[in-house]
Amino acid sequence: MERLVAVIVGLTLVLIGKAASYSGHPLLSRIAFGSCANQSAPQPIWDAINKFDPQVFIWLGDNIYGDIRRPFKILGKERTIGPWKNVPRFIPSSHSQMLSRYNMAKNIPGYSRLRANAKVIGTWDDHDYGLNDAGKEFPAKTTNQRLLLDFLDEPLHSPRRKQAGVYTSYTFGSPGKQVKIILLDTRYHRDPLSSDGSILGASQWSWLGKELRGRPSTITIIGSSIQVISNLSATTGPLFYMESWGRFPKERDRLFKLIRDSKRDGVFFISGDVHFGEITRYDCAAGYPLYDITSSGLTQAVEEVLPSPLHFIVRFLAWFTPSTMRVINQNCRYRSCTYGKPNFGAIEIDWDAFPVKLKIEVRDINGLPVIGVDISLSELQAWNSTNKAGQDRRQCSLEVMLPWIVRHRLAILIYAVLARKQFLMLMVSSLNLSSHQPSFFLSILEALKSFYHTKISWRKQDSGKLGICAVMQTDMPSKKCKNNKPKTGILLACFRY
Numbered sequence: 001m002e003r004l005v006a007v008i009v010g011l012t013l014v015l016i017g018k019a020a021s022y023s024g025h026p027l028l029s030r031i032a033f034g035s036c037a038n039q040s041a042p043q044p045i046w047d048a049i050n051k052f053d054p055q056v057f058i059w060l061g062d063n064i065y066g067d068i069r070r071p072f073k074i075l076g077k078e079r080t081i082g083p084w085k086n087v088p089r090f091i092p093s094s095h096s097q098m099l100s101r102y103n104m105a106k107n108i109p110g111y112s113r114l115r116a117n118a119k120v121i122g123t124w125d126d127h128d129y130g131l132n133d134a135g136k137e138f139p140a141k142t143t144n145q146r147l148l149l150d151f152l153d154e155p156l157h158s159p160r161r162k163q164a165g166v167y168t169s170y171t172f173g174s175p176g177k178q179v180k181i182i183l184l185d186t187r188y189h190r191d192p193l194s195s196d197g198s199i200l201g202a203s204q205w206s207w208l209g210k211e212l213r214g215r216p217s218t219i220t221i222i223g224s225s226i227q228v229i230s231n232l233s234a235t236t237g238p239l240f241y242m243e244s245w246g247r248f249p250k251e252r253d254r255l256f257k258l259i260r261d262s263k264r265d266g267v268f269f270i271s272g273d274v275h276f277g278e279i280t281r282y283d284c285a286a287g288y289p290l291y292d293i294t295s296s297g298l299t300q301a302v303e304e305v306l307p308s309p310l311h312f313i314v315r316f317l318a319w320f321t322p323s324t325m326r327v328i329n330q331n332c333r334y335r336s337c338t339y340g341k342p343n344f345g346a347i348e349i350d351w352d353a354f355p356v357k358l359k360i361e362v363r364d365i366n367g368l369p370v371i372g373v374d375i376s377l378s379e380l381q382a383w384n385s386t387n388k389a390g391q392d393r394r395q396c397s398l399e400v401m402l403p404w405i406v407r408h409r410l411a412i413l414i415y416a417v418l419a420r421k422q423f424l425m426l427m428v429s430s431l432n433l434s435s436h437q438p439s440f441f442l443s444i445l446e447a448l449k450s451f452y453h454t455k456i457s458w459r460k461q462d463s464g465k466l467g468i469c470a471v472m473q474t475d476m477p478s479k480k481c482k483n484n485k486p487k488t489g490i491l492l493a494c495f496r497y
Helices: 002-024 045-052 095-106 109-117 141-151 201-213 249-262 308-320 409-419 421-427 439-451
Strands: 030-034 056-060 119-123 168-172 179-183 219-223 267-271 278-282 290-294 344-350 357-363 369-376 454-460 466-472 490-496
Touching: 030 045, 045 109, 045 344, 056 179, 056 267, 095 109, 095 141, 119 168, 119 179, 179 201, 201 249, 278 357, 278 369, 290 357, 290 369, 308 409
Parallel strands: 030 056, 056 119, 179 219, 219 267, 267 290
Antiparallel strands: 030 344, 168 179, 278 290, 344 357, 357 369, 454 466, 466 490
């Protein structure tokens, strides 16, 4: 009997100890994150997120789409795009409209289940801030800050309700197994996009310095609504530009220097905004590789704007656009190592491994990985600066350092396709095609050939001059190129000189 009592008491003490440990310092091993969720769109992805069963979910911005988007109009009284644009395409909505959209988002059944089982934290980006691409000049930022914090169930006494901006930090776990999550505000204090001014503002920079130089943690996750490592605008311009830290090079250099000077190990970034998922890495900033895992979006994704038979075009353009920072490995579903359908981010920490292992993935609507990277925590330590950074090549070249013709090859391809034969005549004013092939275009067409089964044909035309036709082989019928009749496919380009 005494032995039975002793066993019962012992088990009770163990259970009490475990309960106390979880309630006081729960060991954090599963984190999910996401961005870009249109409250009016279907959101089936919550089923996959709930199945992953995260302990913490992190919003990275565009948690709702609160501003009003006008349709594309080139002509007419109100022109939203083109050289004659006379009105902005996005306009702010009213306070009541913002509140209604937050309430709609908060009551989506799948998200409600997540809120019941996980701690939800987050920051904002432009559309939940109140206006596309807006910064510190936006007049409704103070009232919209209250709406965001209400959406996140921020306590009424929280310092976030008194400060200018929604930046904050959290620490989970006990000493030796702590995860620190720092959430930045890239809107409230941000200078205009073309200014190369400040993203964070003086007060947030001061706060961030204290956070990074403060009590150490095993892992530090910095959440930024916009991408930190990637600067695709350097390679997509002048066609279009995306917001990123790379468009504020002085601020990004300051961030890298702060991490390096703080001597803080185990730092990586998570981000959203761009409507596709990718993983990027920069090896020459902090003494160890800095990763940026981008998940975007929960509903908004680049492939969703096209019919499914044309999704291959988005994937080809993603692959063709040069990126010096993107992690290319065997964990990618598509050759571009990007993912343009709805997705979320998943972080798993194996505390029992030695050294500690991180599995970080972008997952699809079914919860299956589409991009991923496995990181040993020893790789994210400055003393181990000679590590292999996984098994990938060392990545230290910024996109802006690429040769001009490589950096702008996407624009060159698009302009070539649009201009067709006129473009060739402008670029090659005196070229004897019988003895010299236009290598400028062939390099582009060969790139297409290596990505998809593409044929380049050289044929005589009625004028007696040669033509070039690039055809992507598909089941869709092609157009005719003068007298050239390529095989079944989509005509990409046809030039005549």
